[in-house]
Amino acid sequence: MTKGGAATAGVAAVGLLLAGCNPGGGGVRKEGSATHTPAPRGALSASPSPSSTAHYQKVNAVKLLKDDPKVSADVKHSIAKPCAADAYPVEVTYASLTGGSAPDVIVNVMTCADSVGLGSYVYREQAGAPDGYDNVYANEQPSVYAGVNKGDLEISKQTYATGDKVCCPSGEDVMTYRWANDRFTEFDRYHTDYSKTTAGASPDGGTGSEG
Numbered sequence: 001m002t003k004g005g006a007a008t009a010g011v012a013a014v015g016l017l018l019a020g021c022n023p024g025g026g027g028v029r030k031e032g033s034a035t036h037t038p039a040p041r042g043a044l045s046a047s048p049s050p051s052s053t054a055h056y057q058k059v060n061a062v063k064l065l066k067d068d069p070k071v072s073a074d075v076k077h078s079i080a081k082p083c084a085a086d087a088y089p090v091e092v093t094y095a096s097l098t099g100g101s102a103p104d105v106i107v108n109v110m111t112c113a114d115s116v117g118l119g120s121y122v123y124r125e126q127a128g129a130p131d132g133y134d135n136v137y138a139n140e141q142p143s144v145y146a147g148v149n150k151g152d153l154e155i156s157k158q159t160y161a162t163g164d165k166v167c168c169p170s171g172e173d174v175m176t177y178r179w180a181n182d183r184f185t186e187f188d189r190y191h192t193d194y195s196k197t198t199a200g201a202s203p204d205g206g207t208g209s210e211g
Contacts (some may be wrong), residue, residue, distance in 0.1 A: 083112035120146035
């Protein structure tokens with residue numbers, strides 16, 4: 001789907017929601033999405049330590065989302081049934097973000113048709129919480145995607161100008177969050193504008209011709 005900086009980071013593994021995991025770099029384990037296309041650059045970056053997910057436990061992400069009161073009705077509706085067969089438009093990444101004894105669970109929900117991000121969530125293992133996990137981050141802005149960058153939570157969001165097609169955003173916002181005082185706090189962000197200058201156009205927007 002995206003794109004970090006101006007380049008695509010890599011292609012996420014394709015598989016069923018509870019299919020086997022693939023290491024996504026030191027300490028990051030990722031479960032494939034049925035429809036996900038190339039992920040943002042942060043999704044394949046290294047987490048704090050190679051051993052951080054050594055004892056991770058798979059979660060039923062669809063059930064986790066459906067049971068979570070912090071997840072909107074629109075997102076729950078998007079996962080009411082699989083896109084095809086029993087494959088849901090959900091991607092799950094396990095990584096150490098909050099310093100807990102167990103890896104945290106990053107869940108991205110996308111549309112079936114074009115893999116546009118609908119919601120990104122981070123779950124932290126919590127005794128007594130529904131399904132054993134507490135929702136400690138939620139973002140349901142359109143085209144959102146959550147990943148890991150050097151042990152920090154990285155949120156990317158495509159930006160669209162009037163007339164942009166879903167395939168062709170005008171830019172991207174990237175925000176980085178760190179866990180402190182039992183919450184994620186933003187400490188860095190940047191914006192990238194994608195060049196859409198046509199061939200032969202001059203820097204001031206003219207065609208470059210005279211007369």
